[in-house]
Amino acid sequence: ENNPYAPPCIRGWIPWFGAAFEFGKAPLYFIAQARAKYGPVFTVYAAGKRLTFVTLHEDFRTFFMSKDVDFEQAVQEPVYNTASISKGSFYKFHPACNALIKGRLTPGNTALLVSDLCEEFNQHLELLGDRGSQQLNELVRSVMYPAVISNLLGKCNAPGTPLSRQEFKKKFTIYDEGFEYGSQLPDIFLKEWASSKQWLLSLLVNMVNKAEENTYNESGSKTLLQHLVTTITDKFLPNYGLLMLWASLANAIPITFWALAFILSNPTIYETAMGQITSALKDKDKQKTHLSLDNLQQMPYVKWCIMEAIRLRAPGAVTRRVVRPLRLQNYIIPPGDMLMMSPYWAHRNTKYFPEPEEFKPERWEKADLVKNVFLDGFVAFGGGKNQCPGRWYAIMELHMFVALILYKYEFTLLDPVPNPSPLHLVGTQQPEGPCSVQYRHR
């Protein structure tokens, strides 16, 4: 309690609630204000928890690599609240689960998923019809949900009728939108959210049963889910499946929305991207557009647009738990503290990203993306041994989706690009307001 080396601690006026109220209103902006006022390392005491923020790039290595901080202990409680996985099970199986996903989604293995994913995207993009208008984020969801489920969990597990796709979209959206509160509160406070979670869990029970019956695909390979079935051997298997499903959709979908919105709202960027897409895909069919890894490599500018959207709308925070006294700057952070790092704010450091608020795809020219090297200071996927194992898949998936949809459809943005909502710390940023588009098949 009276640690003289502890960083400045922010408490609110109401002692018990601490800063929870102020923090909860707009946590993303609270971080920036607190940093300006209290310096690069500070603790927020909120709702009985100590959250210590690490804001200097020079400390990120410690955040990701130190043996005195731990990923599993930081996320165990949220994992229990969102997927009902017991503490014992999580500590037992999480390392193997993480290693599995990492191994299945290396750049090389991701390349093997390209042609199936392309087929899925084609199929679901064509369901949009010749023309229409709708919310851009709804449109992205309706194509990406079934396509990615099919690609990662198996074709037999993707919702196969318009009605079941509609229902999945509805349940998953509720689950995803409530994930942040759901990760902190017991189910009894969140009825609708908890019932969507139960619905999704039963769905995963079915998927797992099928994966246990058919341990291989028609093609003789295994889906990520079929691999998971052999790794998790306790009763929480479907629950791990749900978390994996959430992780594979929750961050990638908002980024797809932003990437499209940024491109469509900027005529020069749009022209450059379209130039590359049309010259790479030339006279390919516009209904069944076969797009290969080579084609993707012919559109580096489109990839820069994806990377730039990820940079600008990066997760609000990633977390670790301090397990032994941790030295940072001139402070000693006590065990038990949650350690927080904000990729969103890290990407607004002008030393690494001049004109940080601008959508400037060209800044990615300096990164050796062909060799899978990002820009210095880029931390959207976290780091260390718990760095996002889906990052190569995410980049490939978004690159392909954006190229395909722009090749097939012409869009008109009917609203200005919305601001990001200041309400969320978990995951990539969500739009604050509506953004509708009109589209027409080319």
Ligand code: HEM
């Ligand atoms: C643009 C899209 C994405 C972003 C920005 C993103 C970001 C992140 C971040 C920041 C973490 C935590 C890392 C840390 O604490 O150091 C994470 C974890 C994770 N991500 Fe992603 N992610 C994306 C897409 C995906 C996709 C497409 C998949 C699956 C195919 C995926 C699977 C996972 C999994 C399974 C974890 C948990 C890892 C663990 O348990 O150790 N992510 N992601």
